[in-house]
Amino acid sequence: xxxxxxxxxxxxVSEGASLELRCNYSYGATPYLFWYVQSPGxxxxxxxxxxxxxxxxxxxxGFEAEFKRSQSSFNLRKPSVHWSDAAEYFCAVAPLxxxxxxxxxxxxxxxxxxx
Amino acid sequence: GAVVSxxxxxxxxxxxTSVKIECRSLDFQATTMFWYRQFPKQxxxxxxxxxxxxxxxxxxxxxxxxxxxxxxxxxxSTLTVTSAHPEDSxxxxxxxxWGGRDPDTQYFGPGTRLTVL
Numbered sequence: 001x002x003x004x005x006x007x008x009x010x011x012x013v014s015e016g017a018s019l020e021l022r023c024n025y026s027y028g029a030t031p032y033l034f035w036y037v038q039s040p041g042x043x044x045x046x047x048x049x050x051x052x053x054x055x056x057x058x059x060x061x062g063f064e065a066e067f068k069r070s071q072s073s074f075n076l077r078k079p080s081v082h083w084s085d086a087a088e089y090f091c092a093v094a095p096l097x098x099x100x101x102x103x104x105x106x107x108x109x110x111x112x113x114x115x
Numbered sequence: 116g117a118v119v120s121x122x123x124x125x126x127x128x129x130x131x132t133s134v135k136i137e138c139r140s141l142d143f144q145a146t147t148m149f150w151y152r153q154f155p156k157q158x159x160x161x162x163x164x165x166x167x168x169x170x171x172x173x174x175x176x177x178x179x180x181x182x183x184x185x186x187x188x189x190x191x192s193t194l195t196v197t198s199a200h201p202e203d204s205x206x207x208x209x210x211x212x213w214g215g216r217d218p219d220t221q222y223f224g225p226g227t228r229l230t231v232l
Contacts, residue, residue, distance in 0.1 A: 032219055043119065043208070044159075044223035051219065090158065100219055101147070103210075105158040 002027050004093050006106035013081050014114045021076040021109050023091030032094040033074040034103070035065055039087045047089075050074060061085070086113045118142050119211050121224035128199055129232055136194045136227045138209030144189035145211035149221060150182070153206040165192055199231045 005024045013019055025031060032051050036044040048059025055067040065076045074091060091106040098104075118141040128134050138148060147166050151159040163184050165171035171184035181203075183195040192211075196203050206228050210221040 034220075036223070041225065043121075043225040044210075046220060046222070049220060094219065101164065102161055103149070103159075103221060104161075107158045 002095065002097070002104075004091055004104050004106040006089075006091050006109050008109045009107065010110045010112070012112040012114060015083050016080050019076075019078045019081045019085070019111070021089050021091075021111070023074045023076065023106060025072050025074070025091075025093050027072075027093065027095045027097070029096040030067075030069060031096060032100050033065075033067060034092040034094070035059065035063070035074070035076045036090045036092060037061075037087045038090060038108075044090065047076070081111075081113055083113045083115060086111055117213060117222040119145075119209065119222050119224040121209055121227050123227060124225060125228045125230075127230045127232065130200050131198055133195055133197045134199055134229060136196075136207055136209075136229075138192045138194070138211070138224055140190045140211040140213075140222075143211075143213045145192075145213060146189070147212040148186055148192040149210045149212070150184060150192075150194050151208045151210065153208060153226070155206075159208060162194075196229065199229070201231045204229055204231045 003026045034049045035047040038044045047063045048057045050057045050067045057065050063078050089109045092103045094100045120139045122137045150162045153159045162177045163171045163173045165184050165186035167186050167189050173179045186192040208226040210223045
């Protein structure tokens with residue numbers, strides 16, 4: 001079945017530590033790939049996206065993500081987490097089957113940051 | 116750039132009444148707008164897609180007579196929850212896609228929390 005999986009529901013890291021949030025998808029053709037962050041009282045903010053080309057994508061706020069076709073993954077990384085990064089992170093895909101028009105979201109990963 | 120607003124941010128209504136939620140793209144013309152629903156501690160589920168001047172396309176399982184969508188202009192889409200019931204209580208989020216420079220990216224509004232008593 002077609003799906004987007006974020007296996008980690010909740011992650012806690014210490015401020016200054018590195019971070020990796022996992023995302024796997026199950027679609028026949030490589031979809032467009034996105035990472036969004038949702039903070040309380042704010043709308044989802046686009047961190048980065050991958051359509052084609054260089055598989056290492058740089059985003060805002062010091063985030064990056066790497067597309068690995070062989071693993072059907074698009075993991076989000078940050079080398080040093082700040083307390084302000086505490087939020088809910090959503091991986092999303094826009095599959096070819098929807099004409100790349102529809103976003104399918106993963107369940108989200110809630111990030112807590114310890115001082 | 117690419118700012119999307121929603122109004123109201125929070126609404127409480129009685130069962131049986133109708134509620135209208137507005138979604139506006141403030142600094143760009145949105146060729147397509149989307150409406151999502153998010154239950155507590157869950158992900159966003161696409162409800163419908165609307166293009167300016169045409170009827171919305173609803174996802175399977177979404178009642179079109181219950182959730183009326185009007186995309187009257189390139190900057191405004193409205194979602195009306197008709198005859199609301201407590202099970203309609205949820206967080207409703209819109210997004211807009213900018214058909215020009217960034218056609219494949221959706222920009223999201225802050226959401227509207229609906230509580231039906």
